Amino acid sequence: MKPATITAIGINANALRTTQRVFVTTQNFNPERHRIILRVNGRYYDNLLNYFILDIALGQNKNPFPFQFPVTAEYITIHAQLYDYKSDEIIATKKQEFLKQSFTFKKVGDLDKTNPAHFNFFWNSKRLVSKVEGPFDKDGKLRSEIKPGERYYFTATPNQDLHNVELLSVKWSYRYDGGEITRFKNHSETVRNGCNVMECTFHKDPKKIKVYAYFFDPSEKVMVKFTNSGITEEEEEQVPAKQQPAESSPEVSAPDNTESSGEALVWSKKVSSEFCEKVKKISKNLGLPQQNNEGANWLMTVMALESAYTFSPKAGTFGKNPDETSKYKYVGLIQFGKAAAEEVGTTRTHLMSLTAEQQLDYVEKHFKLKRFRGLLKSKTALYLSVNYPVATKHAGEKDYVVYDSSKDAYDDNPMFKRESHEFWIDKKTGNKKYYKGRKGKSYVWEFDEALNEVEELGKQYMSNASAPKSKPVADHKKTSAPSATPSAPKNNTKASAKDIVTYHVYHNGIIEKHIPKQIKLGNEKKYKYVYHDYKNVIHEICVAEWHTTKEKGVGKVHMTKPTHAKIVSDENVNEGNTSRRVKYQNGDIAEYGSHPKKGKIWLLYKAGQNNVELLKMPDSLNYNKDEVSIAYEFTETKRRYTGVNSFAGFIGYLAKSGRKLKTTGSCFSEGSSFPSQEHCNGRSVDTLYLKKVEDDQKVIDSAIFFHFTEVLKGVDAYCKKLKRAGNGGTLHNSHLHSGNFDGSIVKTITEK
Numbered sequence: 001m002k003p004a005t006i007t008a009i010g011i012n013a014n015a016l017r018t019t020q021r022v023f024v025t026t027q028n029f030n031p032e033r034h035r036i037i038l039r040v041n042g043r044y045y046d047n048l049l050n051y052f053i054l055d056i057a058l059g060q061n062k063n064p065f066p067f068q069f070p071v072t073a074e075y076i077t078i079h080a081q082l083y084d085y086k087s088d089e090i091i092a093t094k095k096q097e098f099l100k101q102s103f104t105f106k107k108v109g110d111l112d113k114t115n116p117a118h119f120n121f122f123w124n125s126k127r128l129v130s131k132v133e134g135p136f137d138k139d140g141k142l143r144s145e146i147k148p149g150e151r152y153y154f155t156a157t158p159n160q161d162l163h164n165v166e167l168l169s170v171k172w173s174y175r176y177d178g179g180e181i182t183r184f185k186n187h188s189e190t191v192r193n194g195c196n197v198m199e200c201t202f203h204k205d206p207k208k209i210k211v212y213a214y215f216f217d218p219s220e221k222v223m224v225k226f227t228n229s230g231i232t233e234e235e236e237e238q239v240p241a242k243q244q245p246a247e248s249s250p251e252v253s254a255p256d257n258t259e260s261s262g263e264a265l266v267w268s269k270k271v272s273s274e275f276c277e278k279v280k281k282i283s284k285n286l287g288l289p290q291q292n293n294e295g296a297n298w299l300m301t302v303m304a305l306e307s308a309y310t311f312s313p314k315a316g317t318f319g320k321n322p323d324e325t326s327k328y329k330y331v332g333l334i335q336f337g338k339a340a341a342e343e344v345g346t347t348r349t350h351l352m353s354l355t356a357e358q359q360l361d362y363v364e365k366h367f368k369l370k371r372f373r374g375l376l377k378s379k380t381a382l383y384l385s386v387n388y389p390v391a392t393k394h395a396g397e398k399d400y401v402v403y404d405s406s407k408d409a410y411d412d413n414p415m416f417k418r419e420s421h422e423f424w425i426d427k428k429t430g431n432k433k434y435y436k437g438r439k440g441k442s443y444v445w446e447f448d449e450a451l452n453e454v455e456e457l458g459k460q461y462m463s464n465a466s467a468p469k470s471k472p473v474a475d476h477k478k479t480s481a482p483s484a485t486p487s488a489p490k491n492n493t494k495a496s497a498k499d500i501v502t503y504h505v506y507h508n509g510i511i512e513k514h515i516p517k518q519i520k521l522g523n524e525k526k527y528k529y530v531y532h533d534y535k536n537v538i539h540e541i542c543v544a545e546w547h548t549t550k551e552k553g554v555g556k557v558h559m560t561k562p563t564h565a566k567i568v569s570d571e572n573v574n575e576g577n578t579s580r581r582v583k584y585q586n587g588d589i590a591e592y593g594s595h596p597k598k599g600k601i602w603l604l605y606k607a608g609q610n611n612v613e614l615l616k617m618p619d620s621l622n623y624n625k626d627e628v629s630i631a632y633e634f635t636e637t638k639r640r641y642t643g644v645n646s647f648a649g650f651i652g653y654l655a656k657s658g659r660k661l662k663t664t665g666s667c668f669s670e671g672s673s674f675p676s677q678e679h680c681n682g683r684s685v686d687t688l689y690l691k692k693v694e695d696d697q698k699v700i701d702s703a704i705f706f707h708f709t710e711v712l713k714g715v716d717a718y719c720k721k722l723k724r725a726g727n728g729g730t731l732h733n734s735h736l737h738s739g740n741f742d743g744s745i746v747k748t749i750t751e752k
Helices: 049-057 273-285 291-306 338-343 348-353 356-367 379-387 389-394 408-412 444-461 644-657 693-705
Strands: 005-012 021-027 034-040 043-045 062-065 075-084 089-101 104-112 129-136 151-158 171-176 188-192 195-201 208-214 223-227 230-235 401-404 423-425 432-434 441-443 501-506 511-515 526-532 538-552 556-558 567-575 578-584 589-595 599-605 607-616 620-625 628-634 641-643 661-665 684-688 708-713 735-741 746-750
Touching: 005 075, 005 089, 005 104, 021 034, 021 075, 129 208, 129 223, 129 291, 151 208, 273 291, 273 356, 291 379, 291 444, 338 348, 338 356, 356 379, 379 389, 379 444, 389 401, 401 408, 408 441, 441 444, 501 644, 511 644, 526 644, 538 620, 538 628, 538 644, 607 644, 628 644, 641 644, 644 684, 644 693, 644 735, 693 708, 693 735
Parallel strands: 501 526, 511 746, 628 661
Antiparallel strands: 005 021, 021 062, 034 043, 034 075, 075 089, 089 104, 129 151, 151 195, 171 208, 188 195, 208 223, 223 230, 401 441, 423 432, 501 511, 526 538, 538 607, 556 599, 567 578, 578 589, 589 599, 607 641, 620 628, 661 684, 684 735, 708 735
16 A cells, blocks of 8 residues: 655635634545644644544545634744554655735745654653553443453553644553563554543453553553453553653652542642542542542642642732722632632632631532533643633643733733743843733643643642752742752762853753852853763863854745845855855844755744854863763864753763764854754754664663754664654754754752
8 A cells, every 4th residue: 555645735715714724635544543743833733633533534635624823924834744653653744835915825835845854842752651541341430350352441641741643652562361462453542531542352361461551662560450350450650750761761660649548649738638638529529530639639739829839718919908899809729809709609708717628618619610510621621710711611722822912811820921932031040031011822732831830849749758948939920830840869079050150960861050149250151061970970071152142033945045134244154064144134144055955045044032042062072981971073064053951951961872972063153054944043953873773772862861852863774773763854864863952941040
């Protein structure tokens, strides 16, 4: 059978609508193994997958994939990918560009057949299965016995929220009576409530059966074990955030998450045991998930965020100056306003007079309101019913706009401002600051991220866990979730950040940026990088200079020199593939040269509003001491600048891999990156293959472990032997691309 492919991408424009529809035409599409992922102007879409699958199941090749974007968009770039979830690989990537003209969208150029691989920061490389449950019968009842030939169901829960197509890449295997682990063949999979649901039949009648679910390799700690006399044991693995899913990663034993009354909830150190037991009861009454107290933890997360992490029945603005006539003063565990209090038959004054345990009765009444029936299916839905009730029914739509800058709630809740144009980093304190009065939107996916951070932090406040020393910082109404990144290990040797800002890169993936009280004269534009190995020994790696420049957008292809703005310089250069550079008065940069796939072209990098810090990478590193090797050298490139955070990640993955690499660089001094469109602002770095599968696999796994979310390989015979890297097309047959470093994991610590 011919391979599946994408033959066309189009937009069905309609002058009478404020939104349009994207069409994707495919050939040889098999709904039993293929899915489509879209990226439109930098945003991903697969949340309407079920509707899309329905169209394909009807035998239609031209399938409308509903996607909404504002008609004010002037330039639309659409990427589409075909994902084969049976083999867990991307099999086709196509790009089409459009120019908006009135209410129509005109195609710019032909469908790009080159296989541009831009999708891997959509793909969650750290995905792991944390829990397996089953067998269930068709009515959802957990069965104590199985019979050959009958259908049974199992669920696999991931360690974090994933897109539907990611969930379909779960692999299922079984083991009979201690024999070999064998992949299921005649089974089916669906996605339901954020889990992979597998349906299968057992054709033998063994005494003992184990069923495994996994993304990469089966584990004895992530499976369900049962016999014909009944289920004997259900095991799961609690995977810490940011853990590398490679085979070489150490396995982490799960805590005892049985459904007992004494089990700790997140944030339970902040409240009484009576409070916790009542929350568990409310969770059950509301029909929330009971396994491992999931629903109760949702409730604790919502109340933590709403009460500024105090769980006080008096929290909020109402208590400062009680006034029942004011609509916009809030109080209590979920910040009851005037209308919300009246809906549950009380007043804010009465709510403030109650204990936290007593106020929970009214919290339960709120969630039981008729308008929320059948909608509270996720942590985000639960929160939206409190924060912005009209959006509750849209909690499963990641790109739904909860509110925009036309609503006061947008600026009142800055912790949901997570796009780069909505905040900046204060260079003096290293803290995130939020713009006010600017246009913007808060999407459901931003609520998802924030709530996950709050719940993750709450694990440190569990009654059977050590509470962190630092207090949450204000950001949401009165507060915001601090970083959920785990604390760095205690070290036997103290690393000094004295006189210079220092990046501390830890062997376990943690990265901290330490800012001293005073910076020595001459060090204002320098950063120091140190590495902490598994023995807690500190290695001082280098000091490098940095500067600021205007951020640049992804390079846009032009066949002639762009003349859209006033030119301030036009110079011939000799910088690898780059032979000419034009700078514009508005800060844009255009570069001309030879592209390995497109020939002689111009790339235009448009300047943004924000500044970025770029670091001049040392010409080489060759650090070898106490079993730590951090080494690289440049080859055939002048792109010797990179992002200051990205360089910390690069040092981490060099140390973890232990291999000396040759790099073709990151970006130029002002953020442009010809011939790459995607290396702008130093967010990516390329390295040549070592041509030994074991070595290159170690490099790939190390890059993923140190938070590079877009790791791409080539498609030739050698690259096909490498795992866990995305499909970068023939362009990456010669080198590995490690891109889109997740800078959000870097924790800034300012000396007081």
